[in-house]
Amino acid sequence: MREWPTKTLALGCDYNPEQWPRPVWDDDVALMQRANVAFVSLGIFSWSWLEPAKGEYDFEWLDTIMDKLHAGGIAVDLATATATPPPWLSAAHPEILPVDVDGHTLWPGSRQTWCPTSPVFREYALALTRQMATRYHDHPALAMWHVSNEYACHNLPCYCDECARHFRSWLRRRYDGLETLNEAWGTAFWSQRYTDWDQVLPPRRSTTFNNPTHVLDYKRFSSDSLLDFMRAERAVITELSPGVPVTTNFMTLQHFRHLDYAQWTETVDVVSTDHYIVDALPHPRAELAFSGDVTRGLAGGAPWMLMEHSTSAVNWQPTNHAKAFGQTLRDAVAHVARGADTVAWFQWRQSRAGSEKFHSALVPHAGPESARFREVEQLGALAGRLGELVGSRVESRVAVLHDYQAIWAAEGPCMPSSELDPLEAAHAVHRALHARGVTCDVVHPGTDLEQYDVIVVPQLYLVTDEHADAVAAAARRGAQVVVTYFSGISDENDHVRLGGYPGAFRDLLGVRVEEFFPLGPVETVALESGTGTWWSEHVELTGAEVVETYTSGPLTGRPAVTRNAVGDGTAWYVSTLPDDDRLGALLDGVLEAAQVRPVVDALPTGVEVTRRVADDRAWLFVLNHTDETQSVSLPAGFDLVREVPVTASVDLPAGEVLVVRED
Known part of the structure; x- marks a missing residue:
């Protein structure tokens, strides 16, 4: 077994040699070496x-x-190849095909066309996994196992009769009888x-x-069904290929919310994720940072793998x-700044045919003599x-709470x-x-939460x-706790907590x-300094003091932001979403009270700074x-990018990056 590359920041990619004639393979290995x-x-x-007909491998x-690849010194993260069944299956x-909410079968011709609970699909998939393991x-090239691919990206939820049968079994395990279910x-x-x-x-x-609650439980069941499938493949690998680390690529992008990854981390030896910039978002770079911090949270603060992004x-x-030119490098470094020790792309060579033929790659249609490949070489x-x-870690004294089940509800x-x-x-926070x-x-x-001096509870x-x-x-x-609107409203069964909102956090x-x-x-609502969007609430004080009031609309004069002394700390409540300036000023006060300082002072707008330590x-x-x-x-x-010493002030050109080893 090959050791995972750790003497370098490991760069990698999806590689699909079956799409290319064999004479290209040697060129691929040589180009991979050239690009490190x-x-x-x-x-x-x-x-x-791998299995062109049933049982014929x-x-x-x-x-x-x-x-x-082994001869070229390149390690392999080998997939179980079970992400998409072949047409013969x-x-x-x-009966293995998924069914949508209207009862329509989703037919082959795309990918991931399988039902998460299908015993037939599981039988064939585990047989292939057994063959592979x-x-x-x-094999000396093998360094890691890659189980399936992007679970739930296309085939969840499924509403077929097989899923109905498994759902009932799942509910029997969750509830001790029908009356308990009826109550929940x-x-x-x-x-x-x-x-x-x-x-x-x-x-x-x-x-x-x-x-x-029926809908919420079905989302829980659906996530658990694929988790069970992951565990089944993992068990085969553990039996037949012990000692080789196992991963599967999560999807911690903002718009992907099908799986409760907090329950999945125990099935992998290293947390990996895929991330792609979504241009339609109002703040795509901030979303990249959020995704990286979600992934690091799932990894328990340990370094993680970026398994896919795009050049x-x-x-x-x-x-x-x-x-933009330079962004390929900058986006990759942005993930490393958030804790990634491995940076990979989809894919090595841009496809000539298929649905992703216009998806970028390390080697574009123009070939390696191109600006994009030169940036990869850089x-x-x-x-x-x-x-x-x-192996170094990102340290933080601020926690933002994030729960997929709360999002589902x-x-x-x-x-x-x-x-x-x-x-x-x-x-926003x-x-x-x-x-x-x-x-x-x-x-x-x-x-x-013991290590955090500021804890934000946003729309939980x-x-x-x-x-x-x-x-x-x-x-x-002693922590500074910030709770926002629409938090603490329901319990785990999505029953409203009575007596007034915000329920669990009222006292x-x-x-x-x-x-x-x-x-x-x-719509907006005016505040004493700024505006609020999306939400507002009729807040009554039961011990807190007013920080900000509404100055327009039906809530004029009522509290909008409050502060309450609790033990050695403070609990803040924000009943609307303030505009960026007002929210920033509010958070400045919270950070000052917690004595949490930024990584560097006087940071220019649009410049991102993060520190890793070891x-x-x-x-x-x-x-x-x-x-x-x-x-x-x-x-x-010392700047590792330009390989020059850094003094007190640096002029950083547009779109460029520094990685400074501090003296």
Whole structure:
């Protein structure tokens, strides 16, 4: 088994040699060496090549490329190849195909066309996994196993009869009887009381709104179904290929919310994720930073792998913008600044055919003699110099709480506002802190909060008593706790906590909210200094003091932002989303009270700064996301990008980066 490359910042890519004639393979290996590519993810979508007919395996081509990669000094992250079944399998067993909410079968012709609970698909997939693990366990190129690919990207949720049967089994394990289920789901409403388990179905298309807890439990079940599948493949690898690390690529992008990754981390030896810039977002670079911090939180603060991103344009947005020259390197370094020790792209060579033929790659259609490949080579040269920081960690004294199950519940039917994204406040707070050079850990509410001096609870609509108690305990021991609107509203069954909002946090905050006043997409409400968007509330004080009031609309004169002394700490409540300037000023006060300072002072707008540390060493990442040269005051050190010493002030050109080893 090959050791994972750790003496360099490991650069890698998806590699699909089956798309290319064999004479190209030797050129590929040579070009990978030229670009300092340290590993490839191999075989992800190759099932139809590995098993062209039932039980008939063809490994000769994979043996050949594995040998060539090993000879070239390139490690292999080998896929189980189970992400997408070959056409012969779905033709023989159409029962493996997923079904949408309206009962329509989703037919082959794309990818991931399989039902997450299909026993037939599982049988064939585990048979292939067994073949792969047996054959390649001792291959010297093998450095890691890559199980499936982007679970739930296209085939979740599935509403077929097989999923219905598994859902009932899942519910029997969760609830000790039908009456417990009826209570949890609130089936006294709309005459939904169940008297037999066979009456329970997936929340398929109905005449109007589905039961919210029914919908929430189906999302939990769907995530658990694929997690069970992952565990089954992992078990085969553990049996037949012990000692080889295992991963699967999460998707911590803002728009992907199908899986509760907090429950998935125990199945992998290293956390990896895919991330792509979404140009349609109002703040795409801030979203990249948020995604990186989510991934680091899932990894428990340890370094993680960026398994996929793009050198330039993707193929799935309405307009697929090319990246500016220099952005390929800057985006990669931005992920490293957030804790990635491995940076990989989709894919090595830009495809000639297929749905992703216009998705960028390391080797574009223009070939290696191109500006984009030269930028990849530039990063390859830098990766060797960045090897010294591999294993270091990003440290933070600020936590932003993030829970997929709370997001699912807040996305449920019949909420006070269908316009409100459950992550709106989280992204706004993170963006404001990010702009100030203050690093945040984005973590699950069940994380040990002892190390944090500032804890932000943004729109945590669903929260357990245990997690609410942990937040209150942090405030009592001295933390500054900031809770935003629409938090603490429901318990784990999505039952509203009675007595006034914000339910689970009412006593901590010293406030009682009597009624919500949601705002439409273009509505605002005036504050004493600034404006509020998306939301407002009728807040009554029960011990807190007023920081900011509403100055327009039906809530004029009522509290908008409050502060409550709790033990040695303070609990702040923000009942609307202030504009960026007002939110930033509010957070400045919170940070000052917690004595949390930015990584560097006087950070210019559009410049990102993060620090990684290891023992007595530290590295400062400085990224200029603007179109102008920016002057940044830095501690003395050595810039690993330009290989020059750094003094107190640096003029950083537009779009460029520094990685400074501090003296």
